[in-house]
Ligand SMILES: NC(=O)C1=CN([C@@H]2O[C@H](COP(=O)(O)OP(=O)(O)OC[C@H]3O[C@@H](n4cnc5c(N)ncnc54)[C@H](OP(=O)(O)O)[C@@H]3O)[C@@H](O)[C@H]2O)[C@@H](O)CC1
């Protein structure tokens with residue numbers, strides 16, 4: 197698990213560190229880290245360092261100062277360095293002097309093996325200004341971003357205009373939200389500045405965390421004790437949603453999965469291990485229900501959702517289930533107040549539910565997810581390229597922006613099944629949902645293997661993803 201801190205938190209910690217270190221020392225440490233990473237990228241991409249060409253895009257602040265100092269360190273390793281000053285009269289004085297001392301040039305960029313983006317860092321506000329945006333839109337070489345990709349908001353990951361698409365970002369002291377919320381950050385490396393940081397604002401699960409938390413069968417377990425997942429999904433029109441949601445739960449645990457709904461025949465024929473019935477009332481005992489994918493929004497679907505919410509176990513509500521909750525808020529009265537409810541909306545479903553409550557999605561997805569979680573007293577998993585999982589008390593996990601292979605039909609149904617299985621297995625619901633999301637992302641990557649994939653293949657990749665996590669945890 198690693199933490200993510202807001203710009204405000206990092207600034208405060210940096211101020212304290214600046215006060216106890218000699219002037220310029222933190223910047224040189226940061227810039228040295230940039231130079232080391234740049235040399236690595238040059239070696240990986242061109243086979244060497246000496247004689248390679250690096251262009252620095254230098255803005256008016258300390259981010260530009262970092263780039264200039266990094267240019268100075270790269271010059272010492274025989275790299276040809278050219279600095280493009282976007283605000284020549286405000287360029288960092290010591291950094292520019294150091295670059296010039298070591299033989300770096302200032303001028304117009306020509307061909308580059310690597311561009312170092314020092315346009316703007318933590319003081320970034322709004323879209324890039326015209327000249328910077330123009331440079332960014334013409335970039336052809338791979339980019340190493342200093343602290344964060346310019347053009348992306350540090351706290352929300354939003355890119356309101358032209359923005360750097362970094363291969364690598366070297367950040368300082370701590371990861372900030374941009375590094376997990378925007379895929380434009382590329383591969384993120386952190387240079388330690390010895391900052392004294394408070395509790396993180398967000399947390400990110402890693403393979404070993406998931407492997408430690410995932411429920412594995414022990415010698416005393418049978419099919420019931422590992423947590424039975426109930427699935428109320430699918431309809432005559434959408435039997436596939438039932439098959440995918442149920443399948444994800446089947447693949448995620450060795451315990452039992454029950455299905456209740458109109459697609460019982462389809463589910464049985466694809467997953468013979470599932471106990472399938474026509475209604476929630478006949479389904480038998482489960483430790484968690486999932487409801488919603490392909491369920492429909494008619495009166496019967498409404499009754500199904502009410503039955504699930506009142507069943508006295510944790511519930512995950514997705515897709516049509518969310519639409520029903522938005523349309524018929526009285527369904528909340530059916531909820532067992534002692535049981536956790538997880539909602540897994542995409543943006544439109546989020547808006548359907550949140551806007552009547554005065555909560556809009558906007559660019560700050562973390563704030564929006566937290567607001568809805570707190571307002572409804574539920575756990576909200578807001579799907580997106582980066583997935584945000586917020587609890588009513590504010591604890592928040594993020595599954596970082598990664599590959600887009602999971603943007604495929606039925607992918608959400610798979611996630612719902614995984615969440616159900618993780619909830620049924622017990623433990624801290626936030627951790628359970630975070631683990632389900634991690635497995636979903638990883639299964640998506642394994643299923644794709646660099647080429648287009650589909651939800652059924654993602655379902656089949658779930659055991660491989662769980663195995664990776666379990667191995668990482670040394671179990
Ligand atoms: N503090 C520390 O301990 C350490 C800090 N370090 C480094 O300092 C960085 C923060 O530096 P910083 O605060 O000097 O500002 P920075 O981000 O370079 O911005 C420069 C100026 O750009 C402008 N600008 C704003 N928005 C813009 C836009 N959209 N498009 C174009 N321009 C825009 C705005 O100037 P304005 O023109 O508005 O006057 C702003 O002042 C941090 O990210 C890290 O790299 C490291 O050395 C480690 C130690």
Ligand SMILES: [K+]
Pocket residue numbers: 259313314315316317341342343344345346
């Ligand atoms: K930058």
